[in-house]
Amino acid sequence: MKKQLCILGSTGSIGTQALDVVRQHSDLYEIYCLTANNSVEKLAQQAHEFNPAAVVIANEDHYKKLQNLLSDRPDIKVYAGREALEQIVEAEPIDMVLASMVGFSGLIPTINAIKARKKICLANKETLVVAGELICNLAQQYHAPILPVDSEHSAIFQSLVGEDENEIEKILLTCSGGPFRNFTQEQIEKVTAADALKHPTWDMGAKITIDSATLMNKGFEVTEAKWLFGVPADKIEVLIHPQSVVHSAVQFADGAVKAQLGVPDMRLPIQYAFSFPQRIHLDGDRLDLFKQRNLEFFEPDTQKFKCLALAFEAIKKGGNMSCIVNAANEIANAAFRRNECSFLDIADIIETTMAKTTFNNNPDLDVYLQTDAEARRIAQELIKK
Numbered sequence: 001m002k003k004q005l006c007i008l009g010s011t012g013s014i015g016t017q018a019l020d021v022v023r024q025h026s027d028l029y030e031i032y033c034l035t036a037n038n039s040v041e042k043l044a045q046q047a048h049e050f051n052p053a054a055v056v057i058a059n060e061d062h063y064k065k066l067q068n069l070l071s072d073r074p075d076i077k078v079y080a081g082r083e084a085l086e087q088i089v090e091a092e093p094i095d096m097v098l099a100s101m102v103g104f105s106g107l108i109p110t111i112n113a114i115k116a117r118k119k120i121c122l123a124n125k126e127t128l129v130v131a132g133e134l135i136c137n138l139a140q141q142y143h144a145p146i147l148p149v150d151s152e153h154s155a156i157f158q159s160l161v162g163e164d165e166n167e168i169e170k171i172l173l174t175c176s177g178g179p180f181r182n183f184t185q186e187q188i189e190k191v192t193a194a195d196a197l198k199h200p201t202w203d204m205g206a207k208i209t210i211d212s213a214t215l216m217n218k219g220f221e222v223t224e225a226k227w228l229f230g231v232p233a234d235k236i237e238v239l240i241h242p243q244s245v246v247h248s249a250v251q252f253a254d255g256a257v258k259a260q261l262g263v264p265d266m267r268l269p270i271q272y273a274f275s276f277p278q279r280i281h282l283d284g285d286r287l288d289l290f291k292q293r294n295l296e297f298f299e300p301d302t303q304k305f306k307c308l309a310l311a312f313e314a315i316k317k318g319g320n321m322s323c324i325v326n327a328a329n330e331i332a333n334a335a336f337r338r339n340e341c342s343f344l345d346i347a348d349i350i351e352t353t354m355a356k357t358t359f360n361n362n363p364d365l366d367v368y369l370q371t372d373a374e375a376r377r378i379a380q381e382l383i384k385k
Contacts (some may be wrong), residue, residue: 003033003095003274006088006118008109010046011039013205014100014123014149014266019046021271024242024283029274032094035085037101038062044069047076053093054078056085058105078237089113098149099124102207103330104372107131111365114144121273123149125217125224130323131189131368132227147273148228152221154269155247155260156229161277167253171231173221174241176246177298178213180343183306189344193317193337210333215300215344219311223322226315233315245287263287306347310354318359320371321354327375328353335383345383353379 005022009015015034022029036043040062044244045347047055047070054077063080070076086108089097097113099119101107108126113120115138122128128135139146148154152173160168179198180188196213197206203206210215215238222236248260262268263285271282302309307329314321332349335341341349357375360367 002030004093005096005098005274006033006035006091006094007031007100007335008035008085008089008106008377009037009099009101010034011036011042012100012102013208014270015098017102017267018098018270018274019050021267021274022050025271025280028280029254032091033088033233035088035101040066040069047073051299054075054091056080056089058082058085062175066340089118090116094118096121098270098273102126102205104130104193104326107368110135111138114138114142114146117142117144120144120146121149121270122146123270125150125220126326128224128227129220129326130372131363131365132322134363134365134368136227136287146228147276148224149218149266149269149273150221150224151264153187153228154272156225156250158260159248159250159258159273160229163250163252163258168229168231168235168250169253169255170251170253171185171225171229171236172239172249172257172259173218173225173236174239174244174246174297175215175218175221175300176242177240177300178215178245180213181242183304186333188304189342191343193339194262196336206337207330207333210336211329214333214343215305216307216309216311216329216333216346216350218300219308219314220245220326222311225317231264233312236241238300240300241296243292243295245292245295248304261287275339307350310350314354317359319359320363320367321359323363323368323371324354324359324375325350325359325374328357329378331376331379331383341383349379349382352376352382 008017031052033054034052035056035059056079060080067078089109089112096119099110100123107127110127141182148157199211244264246259249257251257316326328350332346
């Protein structure tokens with residue numbers, strides 16, 4: 001029997017690469033549902049190729065257009081709106097949900113998929129950043145496995161396979177350092193969104209690429225690792241690794257370090273989440289260690305890249321603080337891409353929003369939703385000043 005897939009965010013970077021995995025293994029996987037926010041033409045193209053049972057366009061303004069584009073496929077059910085997006089993951093035939101929507105919007109669909117006992121292939125890191133404790137408790141309660149898709153967390157996960165209860169001494173979380181790794185403070189003050197979108201090694205969506213440039217993406221990944229692997233933040237070390245060959249590693253109590261190496265190709269962690277515990281063939285480039293003359297590792301500069309320090313501060317504070325950081329970051333990141341604030345303003349907006357938003361030490365889902373709305377409003381007001 002083919003595994004039935006629901007891809008949340010099928011038109012984005014992760015979603016399109018996941019569909020490439022499905023193309024290579026059409027004997028193993030079948031698309032049940034594809035969803036997008038605004039990319040209606042691309043969603044329709046994907047639906048024509050993969051013939052899912054359903055498609056969902058989150059922006060209801062595009063509903064009629066999507067219907068028209070799929071008028072030749074009456075067997076494909078067309079839905080629109082946030083509620084449809086949140087409910088489709090509960091469909092009985094679905095085996096796996098790839099949560100690859102960007103940002104806070106992925107939280108409720110992921111929660112509903114967990115409650116429906118689906119296997120979660122998690123590429124939406126904000127879900128664990130915002131509500132890590134809630135998500136982990138629900139996954140345990142509903143016996144829904146969560147498999148990481150982020151390259152770093154997949155590398156950690158792969159390094160832990162077979163280790164059972166062996167003590168983790170340290171998680172070594174790598175990152176390229178982004179395009180401004182060697183910039184001076186004066187140079188960073190003048191960078192533009194176009195500069196920041198030129199990532200040196202990975203091809204990602206615009207929001208995540210900016211987060212990688214500020215190192216906020218790495219801060220979020222520290223938070224995600226804390227919840228996924230049950231390791232406190234003070235045992236998670238961030239390493240700048242410009243070559244992006246070592247995707248992350250685990251150091252154990254005996255001093256041994258296990259790492260996963262490979263070329264920068266997100267299809268590998270996507271496929272591993274789909275096929276675990278099996279490894280199946282994947283077409284693509286292979287790592288040639290003879291060509292790797294240098295593998296470098298540096299400490300991150302948290303004064304120059306303050307977002308990483310703010311993420312650690314939020315983890316230490318606990319409660320809804322990481323939710324506040326995520327909301328402020330989404331607003332500031334988007335503002336920077338619209339040239340409404342500077343690169344360095346991003347961290348300042350987040351820090352001020354952390355100070356001004358109502359803190360709650362024991363949040364539930366309603367608190368997270370209220371916190372997100374309040375923090376966004378505060379961050380937006382800071383940008384307007």
